[in-house]
Amino acid sequence: MTHAFARFGIGSLVMCLCLAGCSTFTNYSKKMDPVGKGVRANNLNGAQSAFPEKDADSKTDRVVYLLEKGTLLHAMSKPDESNQVFAEAHNIFEAEDMRAKVALGKGAEAVGAELINDKALTYQGEAYERLCMHTLQALNYAMLGKKDDARVEMKLAYEQATAVAEKNRREIEQLRKSAGINRIDPNMDTSATTRQFFEPDQLTAVQASPLDPYQNAFAACLSSVMYEVYHDYGNAYIDCQLAHDIMPGAQTPGRELARLASLGGSTDRKTEWEQKYGPARTVPETDGELFITFQCGLAAHKEQVKFDIPIPIYDRKTNSIVIVQVPVAFPKYRPTPFRASSMEVICDGTSLGSTELLADLDLIALKDFHNRAGAMILRQSIRSLLKGAAGYGSRGQLGQIGDIDISSFLTGRLLSFTEQADLRSWLLLPSNVQALRTSVPAGEHKVDFVLKDRSGNLIDKKSGTVVVEKGKFTFLNLRGIDTFVGEPQMSLPL
Numbered sequence: 001m002t003h004a005f006a007r008f009g010i011g012s013l014v015m016c017l018c019l020a021g022c023s024t025f026t027n028y029s030k031k032m033d034p035v036g037k038g039v040r041a042n043n044l045n046g047a048q049s050a051f052p053e054k055d056a057d058s059k060t061d062r063v064v065y066l067l068e069k070g071t072l073l074h075a076m077s078k079p080d081e082s083n084q085v086f087a088e089a090h091n092i093f094e095a096e097d098m099r100a101k102v103a104l105g106k107g108a109e110a111v112g113a114e115l116i117n118d119k120a121l122t123y124q125g126e127a128y129e130r131l132c133m134h135t136l137q138a139l140n141y142a143m144l145g146k147k148d149d150a151r152v153e154m155k156l157a158y159e160q161a162t163a164v165a166e167k168n169r170r171e172i173e174q175l176r177k178s179a180g181i182n183r184i185d186p187n188m189d190t191s192a193t194t195r196q197f198f199e200p201d202q203l204t205a206v207q208a209s210p211l212d213p214y215q216n217a218f219a220a221c222l223s224s225v226m227y228e229v230y231h232d233y234g235n236a237y238i239d240c241q242l243a244h245d246i247m248p249g250a251q252t253p254g255r256e257l258a259r260l261a262s263l264g265g266s267t268d269r270k271t272e273w274e275q276k277y278g279p280a281r282t283v284p285e286t287d288g289e290l291f292i293t294f295q296c297g298l299a300a301h302k303e304q305v306k307f308d309i310p311i312p313i314y315d316r317k318t319n320s321i322v323i324v325q326v327p328v329a330f331p332k333y334r335p336t337p338f339r340a341s342s343m344e345v346i347c348d349g350t351s352l353g354s355t356e357l358l359a360d361l362d363l364i365a366l367k368d369f370h371n372r373a374g375a376m377i378l379r380q381s382i383r384s385l386l387k388g389a390a391g392y393g394s395r396g397q398l399g400q401i402g403d404i405d406i407s408s409f410l411t412g413r414l415l416s417f418t419e420q421a422d423l424r425s426w427l428l429l430p431s432n433v434q435a436l437r438t439s440v441p442a443g444e445h446k447v448d449f450v451l452k453d454r455s456g457n458l459i460d461k462k463s464g465t466v467v468v469e470k471g472k473f474t475f476l477n478l479r480g481i482d483t484f485v486g487e488p489q490m491s492l493p494l
Contacts, residue, residue, distance in 0.1 A: 297431030
């Protein structure tokens with residue numbers, strides 16, 4: 001394959017430019033910037049007006065725009081419309097997963113990615129993104145009072161995460177085969193290159209974290225609550241323990257385990273958890289439960305890191321190895337600054353407590369990025385070799401101006417232009433998700449939501465009336481960035 005690209009040279013690059021399409025060279029982050037600014041300023045109507053609907057029709061980028069649009073509609077308290085958009089994204093994910101199973105490659109799309117950049121590939125969503133999408137759908141259904149549909153979404157969340165794990169495994173296998181064909185060591189040490197993708201504190205956090213990108217404690221906790229809505233205490237206990245195992249220090253799942261073990265008839269487990277977390281939480285018969293979700297901040301975004309690397313190319317004419325400088329571009333996560341840090345909930349003048357971190361989505365994204373870095377470097381190595389061969393093979397095709405080889409000059413410029421990092425990611429996703437679970441007496445209650453910064457200072461406040469029924473759950477959902485975004489969402493008792 002390397003020799004073929006070397007013979008075609010600049011012509012091969014031009015052909016792949018045509019195959020790749022315009023979206024391969026657009027900046028996704030810049031397209032979404034006006035929408036993000038509108039959401040941050042709590043101008044949701046303005047954000048909706050600024051949404052790049054035309055760009056959202058792109059085949060390769062369609063699904064990531066759907067994730068953004070579904071999130072915006074979710075923040076606007078339009079759960080039905082939000083779920084319709086998320087359902088379309090789910091259908092695309094399933095179609096892409098099926099296509100990957102039956103195809104050894106991706107035809108023209110794969111050629112574009114090999115010689116142009118990763119933006120030529122259809123965005124397929126990371127495991128944590130798919131899990132979050134179905135979690136948001138479940139929250140939408142809870143607000144609509146559709147508890148059956150909410151429980152289905154929580155099941156789909158983990159099915160989709162498993163599907164991505166399998167897809168990633170197949171991708172590694174395919175890349176290893178392609179590397180072997182192109183005489184690249186598929187087992188090369190990529191640790192030095194990987195370090196360039198992270199700031200020192202990011203790398204330290206990733207290496208110290210036991211988080212699994214295919215799980216998050218908030219999703220497990222919400223799934224446990226959905227089972228408890230149906231009085232299925234066995235499965236509620238299993239998912240609550242999963243949440244505890246993912247976030248061992250979290251009190252929200254920890255203090256529920258003894259109670260769920262007791263409800264499920266396991267006195268031994270009840271005793272075990274009481275020894276760790278104290279007496280099982282009791283819910284008076286006259287009370288109903290509140291499960292409060294707080295979506296905090298804006299997700300980290302990607303920026304481009306670009307530099308030249310030396311690539312050895314075999315010259316058939318001279319039967320020797322020559323070194324060609326080839327530009328490479330990689331994405332790098334940068335945290336998105338925001339003021340919000342936590343939310344206190346006050347019911348009828350009495351504090352119920354503050355929300356607790358259950359899913360650090362920024363750290364999960366970094367962990368996932370770190371786990372996939374080897375595959376990304378392997379794909380980049382293949383692309384760099386092909387680009388280097390194409391550039392070297394173009395020499396002399398268009399003549400010279402003085403000492404400058406025209407075709408080599410043009411190919412070099414084209415290589416630099418086409419080498420762009422894939423900066424696509426779900427930008428409107430929160431930085432982290434927090435929760436608070438408690439019981440209150442049945443009836444109507446005035447609830448105040450207090451948004452605080454990292455120093456505990458008040459930065460915004462919202463209020464609402466919550467209806468609670470004994471023995472039932474009421475779900476509340478809020479979003480905060482620099483101020484609250486949208487209005488508090490409150491379900492009827494389920």
